[in-house]
Amino acid sequence: MAIIAEPLWTSEVVLAEACYNLGQNTSAVRQLLAHVQTGHLRLIATVEPNVARLVALMEKYERMDVCDGSLVVLSEQFPKAKIITVDTRDFPVYRRFGREPLPLIMPT
Numbered sequence: 001m002a003i004i005a006e007p008l009w010t011s012e013v014v015l016a017e018a019c020y021n022l023g024q025n026t027s028a029v030r031q032l033l034a035h036v037q038t039g040h041l042r043l044i045a046t047v048e049p050n051v052a053r054l055v056a057l058m059e060k061y062e063r064m065d066v067c068d069g070s071l072v073v074l075s076e077q078f079p080k081a082k083i084i085t086v087d088t089r090d091f092p093v094y095r096r097f098g099r100e101p102l103p104l105i106m107p108t
Contacts, residue, residue, distance in 0.1 A: 009042045009081070011046040011067070011071065012047075013066055014070060014071065015041075044074060050070075050073045054066060063090055068087070068094065076097060084104075
């Protein structure tokens, strides 16, 4: 396992979706939560303070869910940060600030 020097940041919604996809109360979920506990993974609340922006994004992009929208919102709040995603279908289409492509890292 690689040691992370700087923490990774994400939204609480992304964490919830990751836990769901890893499978309820599994070892993988507990390992992910351990990264939150140690500070290697940091969470930012994005839904409540950005509901209007999330709604606008979801109206613009039919396939966007709240989870994807939360990452676009974070990208707008932290423009130098990059989004790590394996979603090669949707994230290249999304735009921040109206027209700007998202800064993506897409592992293969």
